[in-house]
Amino acid sequence: MEWFLELSSIQQVYWIVTGISTLFFLFILFSTFLGFDTDDIGDVDAEIDADTGAGFQFFTFKNMVGFFTIFGWSGISSLNSGNSTFLTIIISTICGLIMMTVMAALFYYINKLNDSGTLKMENAVGAVGEVYLTIGANRSSIGKVHVRVQNSLRELEALTDHEENLTQGTVVTVTEVTSNGILIVKL
Structure with missing residues (x-):
């Protein structure tokens, strides 16, 4: 606990965000590998293209967890490298958004691999x-x-x-x- 109290307030915020989001990330990762459906958690997902199936889903629960996980870890790395608070926030936000984009694209293209099997x-x-x-x-x-x-x-x-x-x-x-x-x- 002393280690945490010695950190600056921005470092404490980054460690809290990182800890919570990493726990959610690990929960999602293990539940996916064990076959549990975590899509029920993300029922409030917003779809950009709702008329054609899955669509490109950017704001999903999994993507937000990915954003905050990468946001936190890249922010901690940036602060440990000696970057300023402003630069750290910019870097971690960009890294988080890149992660969200990659995950959304990945799920979009995986869903396009589905075939209904309906005979036309x-x-x-x-x-x-x-x-x-x-x-x-x-x-x-x-x-x-x-x-x-x-x-x-x-x-x-x-x-x-x-x-x-x-x-x-x-x-x-x-x-x-x-x-x-x-x-x-x-x-």
């Missing part, structure tokens, strides 16, 4: 596939084809306008998708 049938048009179950001629019966859609091999129902049945193993191309999601294929 219109993406099948033009795809080449193989008949799995015989497709009746002139749309007489529904068959099935294996076709790669959205980088995933799918087994989908199909019809054809061809004059003969399309049997198993026949290579076909998807020409259109009906309103109820059935593929129309041709040789």
Whole structure:
């Protein structure tokens, strides 16, 4: 305690901010690694682009913790280097803002890596596939084809306008998708 009391008031403020924010940072870090969801803490996050999913989130709980952690440690380092109080505040604020920007960009780009996995049938048009179950001629019966859609091999129902049945193993191309999601294929 004597060590703390010997510090100047600005150093005490920086150590208090650093201590509290570092504890929060470590809590978030360990809870993330252990699989606990700390997003509930940041339910008051402000999104700049709220209409398109996650958006670029600058003012989040995690970003604020990152700001104050880097703000505190860079301020302590700056003061220990002999910089003035004004220069220390400028340096630590800039370092904190850089950290917030890096974290916001990191979370933004990580969230863009998410894929919903929802099949958009219109993406099948033009795809080449193989008949799995015989497709009746002139749309007489529904068959099935294996076709790669959205980088995933799918087994989908199909019809054809061809004059003969399309049997198993026949290579076909998807020409259109009906309103109820059935593929129309041709040789």
